[in-house]
Amino acid sequence: MTGTPVHPAHWPAPAASGPVDATVTVPGSKSVTNRGLVLAALAAEPGWLRRPLRSRDTLLMAEALRAMGVRIEETVSSDSGDAPGGGEAWRIIPAGLHGPATVDVGNAGTVMRFLPPVAALANGPVRFDGDPRSYERPLHGVINGLRALGARIEDDGRGALPLTVHGGGALDGGPVEIDASSSSQFVSALLLSAPRFNQGVELRHTGAALPSLPHIRMTVDMLRAAGAAVDTPEAGGERNVWRVAPSALLGRDLVVEPDLSNAQPFLAAALVTGGRVTIPDWPEHTTQPGDALRAIFTEMGGSCELGRDGLTFTGSGRVHGIDVDLSDVGELTPGIAAVAALADSESVLRGVAHLRLHETDRLAALTKEINGLGGDVTETADGLRIRPRPLHGGVFHTYDDHRLATAAAIIGLAVGGVEVENVATTAKTLPDFPGLWTGMLGTERAAAPAPRA
Ligand SMILES: O=C(O)C1=C[C@@H](OP(=O)(O)O)[C@@H](O)[C@H](O)C1
Ligand SMILES: C=C(OP(=O)(O)O)C(=O)O
Incomplete structure (x- = not known):
């Protein structure tokens, strides 16, 4: 030693x-847990996340959703932790999303990017703040994208935190172009909430190379598993375009990898x-x-x-x-x-x-x-x-x-x-x-x- x-x-x-x-x-996976929490919070019925990751990033996500009205009950089942249904499980009970609320993103990319679109669907102001480093991490794709889709956001113009999303209870949605070359999470963020936008979304990435493509595939797969209609017209030669139709999301029973x-x-x-x-x-x-x-x-x-x-x-x-x-x-x-x-x-x-x-x-x-x-x-x-x-x-x-x-x-x-x-x-x-x-x-x-x- x-x-x-x-x-x-x-x-x-x-x-x-x-x-x-x-x-x-x-x-459990941070990326799966935090996507699972967001999708469950936006669903039309309660759902389960089993073997969720309990770490700073996922607890911040859970706390933020609670602040907007979602109920998340943490349970430990008496079954063996080895069984798919055993061990720790979170029951997520969606509710009408509302402000006023304050979200601490810590330094979690998933929280600072995935939640402003959720806040745009809430009724009332939601303030986002976090660790000093969170002020330096790029957020412009989410801010610009949400504004183009009809959201009202108050920020200091740097394309970063801190900011307040003035949720109107609904968002128009529709076509939008963003530059996600600095983070794939901009794309995942807008797609995850898109089934709840009035017109869904047609999202186009216009910048240089897009990083972390498997994480975008994870978003698309998890949306589809929750019942969303997602079209990725790559096969037809259209790269970096995603279409999500407006629809209700199902409550799932998901075991986190x-x-x-x-x-x-x-x-x-x-x-x-x-x-x-x-x-x-x-x-x-x-x-x-x-x-x-x-x-x-x-x-x-x-x-x-x-x-x-x-x-x-x-x-x-x-x-x-x-x-x-x-x-x-x-x-x-x-x-x-x-x-x-x-x-x-x-x-x-x-x-x-x-x-x-x-x-x-x-x-x-x-x-x-x-x-x-x-x-x-x-x-x-x-x-x-x-x-x-x-x-x-x-x-x-x-x-x-x-x-x-x-x-x-x-x-x-x-x-x-x-x-x-x-x-x-x-x-x-x-x-x-x-x-x-x-x-x-x-x-x-x-x-x-x-x-x-
Ligand atoms: O969507 C996700 O869960 C993540 C996407 C990636 O972000 P970037 O595309 O910003 O690298 C990755 O680095 C991060 O750890 C998790
Ligand atoms: C880049 C990472 O995290 P974040 O979700 O904060 O972007 C990471 O975990 O390596």
């Missing part, structure tokens, strides 16, 4: 003493230590971007098998660099950068310029912090170039970014003396990350691997 912390408030990232061999149950992006550090631990990690309940089919880790980490030196027990990822003991376009799966970048810093060859991570506007400027933060441990990372116009170097211990700053903290933990497995500043920031999307991490390490195989049963 790592000895005395250099700063008592910092978390000494545990080094692995051998190959990890663990099964890690990862909590594990968060595959939060599975990343655990899979990375298998890769970096040449060990083996199983993630139970890995879905066979999913729109979550984390599913891409099967291919990405395999290319970086491991192998994986999807079976009855879940996804088992096995490291080979060697870690290779990678040249990869991450525009579809940008939220995986910090974890991939951490593994790349420990690889046997150079990596180039492309297509993720929009990460400069995430929880922090992730490209600058990863460059500074990995280089602070002796690494050689340079920023490119749209990503990172990472040349592995022998690393040493030191403080890894996290800038209130959960994925910076988990990236630091990955590096700490292989590099003694890494101190993670504010590891508690992982609570944005992952309750008790340090507990899960040390639990995984508690099951490390001894230096000589024990025979498998």
Whole structure:
């Protein structure tokens, strides 16, 4: 392990003493939970979310919907937590949406983008505010889009928080063009509420490349599963256009998949230590971007098998660099950068310029912090170039970014003396990350691997 912390408030990232061999149950998906909450709140009847993620981002979403009149009851069923119907469940009971209300978005992209359209459907003013960083994250696509669709919004003209949506109880809807090149969440936001707009929506993205396409597919899939008619005329040659017809939404009974992006550090631990990690309940089919880790980490030196027990990822003991376009799966970048810093060859991570506007400027933060441990990372116009170097211990700053903290933990497995500043920031999307991490390490195989049963 790592000895005395250099700063008592910092978390000494545990080094692995051998190959990890663990099964890690990862909590529910942030993206599915927060879409599920919004769709259930807009539905015509009550619904259930089972195994929801309970983390800062999802609790802020639930609190905001409650502030607008929705009832959300948190229950723990006495059935086994392993059964699809067992464990924690939230019952969502929609009601007439109303202001006055205040919404704290924290630093949750899903809350700051998905809820202004909901507020436009409410009766009365809804004020949006959040962490200092939320003032810097782009929101112009949602603000401009909603105004074009008939909403009244009071803001300071920067295309960002804070703002007040003066809901009129209904919204015209209709055709609208936005530039969503800085966040796919602008598109998801307008689509999620669109069945409740009088004319639905015909949404067209007009800017440069659109990031995080799997997250838009997740929005479309979940809308359809709730009974909405969504047309994506891509097949007819019309790209970046979505049509949602006005309709009532059904109350669903939805079991939330594990968060595959939060599975990343655990899979990375298998890769970096040449060990083996199983993630139970890995879905066979999913729109979550984390599913891409099967291919990405395999290319970086491991192998994986999807079976009855879940996804088992096995490291080979060697870690290779990678040249990869991450525009579809940008939220995986910090974890991939951490593994790349420990690889046997150079990596180039492309297509993720929009990460400069995430929880922090992730490209600058990863460059500074990995280089602070002796690494050689340079920023490119749209990503990172990472040349592995022998690393040493030191403080890894996290800038209130959960994925910076988990990236630091990955590096700490292989590099003694890494101190993670504010590891508690992982609570944005992952309750008790340090507990899960040390639990995984508690099951490390001894230096000589024990025979498998
Ligand atoms: O819709 C979603 O649930 C998300 C979309 C993506 O946002 P961007 O398109 O802004 O990168 C992703 O990075 C974020 O973590 C979650
Ligand atoms: C970009 C992320 O979050 P947000 O939903 O706040 O945009 C993320 O979780 O990596």
